Amino acid sequence: xxxxxxxxxxxxxxxxxxxxxxxxxxxxxxxxxxxxxxxxxxxxxxxxxxxxxxxxxxxxxxxxxxxxxxxxxxxxx
Amino acid sequence: xxxxxxxxxxxxxxxxxxxxxxxxxxxxxxxxxxxxxxxxxxxxxxxxxxxxxxxxxxxxxxxxxxxxxxxxxxxxx
DNA sequence: TTGTGACTGTTAGTCCGTC
DNA sequence: TGACGGACTAACAGTCACA
Numbered sequence: 654x655x656x657x658x659x660x661x662x663x664x665x666x667x668x669x670x671x672x673x674x675x676x677x678x679x680x681x682x683x684x685x686x687x688x689x690x691x692x693x694x695x696x697x698x699x700x701x702x703x704x705x706x707x708x709x710x711x712x713x714x715x716x717x718x719x720x721x722x723x724x725x726x727x728x729x730x
Numbered sequence: 731x732x733x734x735x736x737x738x739x740x741x742x743x744x745x746x747x748x749x750x751x752x753x754x755x756x757x758x759x760x761x762x763x764x765x766x767x768x769x770x771x772x773x774x775x776x777x778x779x780x781x782x783x784x785x786x787x788x789x790x791x792x793x794x795x796x797x798x799x800x801x802x803x804x805x806x807x
Numbered sequence: 808t809t810g811t812g813a814c815t816g817t818t819a820g821t822c823c824g825t826c
Numbered sequence: 827t828g829a830c831g832g833a834c835t836a837a838c839a840g841t842c843a844c845a
Contacts, residue, residue, distance in 0.1 A: 660783060660786050678827060690828090692819085694829065695820090695829095698829080701819070704781050704838075720800035720801045720803070722797075723796040724795070724797045726796050756808070756809065757808075757809090765839090767809085768809090768811080768840090769841085772811085778839085780838090780839095781838070
């Protein structure tokens with residue numbers, strides 16, 4: 654589905670944006686979040702359907718409330 | 731991890747709350763979201779680590795922005 | 808109307824690399 | 827520093843019968 658891709662892409666862009674603001678590399682974000690370097694890469698490219706727990710891990714690593722990572726995500730699915 | 735359970739539980743409570751406000755049964759919410767009734771049940775009980783796409787499906791069915799479903803979710807993971 | 812355990816196919820997520 | 831691929835294991839999606 655196209656809409657699904659938009660959701661994942663939008664989420665990936667949000668991660669990319671906040672990671673830039675935090676001045677972190679994909680690798681250091683991965684380390685902070687307890688995730689894999691290649692996983693962060695694929696999330697930012699909208700290739701992964703991230704789970705709630707990992708959304709929270711990422712929010713935590715970026716020092717943001719989890720809901721902040723979804724504000725730019727559309728309602729459609 | 732205990733914190734993880736708290737996140738899932740908190741998310742489940744949020745779904746339960748908004749479903750009540752919308753006056754929907756688990757079954758009718760399931761139908762609106764294109765998901766299974768028993769899946770909704772397990773989500774509300776915090777037994778499922780829901781994915782981003784399904785969070786959006788639920789938000790859509792409840793006519794809420796996806797971020798609204800995460801406002802009560804803690805930052806920890 | 809909802810809770811629950813169990814099940815299978817698919818994908819999340821890791822680890823090894825290369826470019 | 828990040829994109830991208832292959833191979834692998836753990837976990838989720840989705841569904842069922844039964845309570």
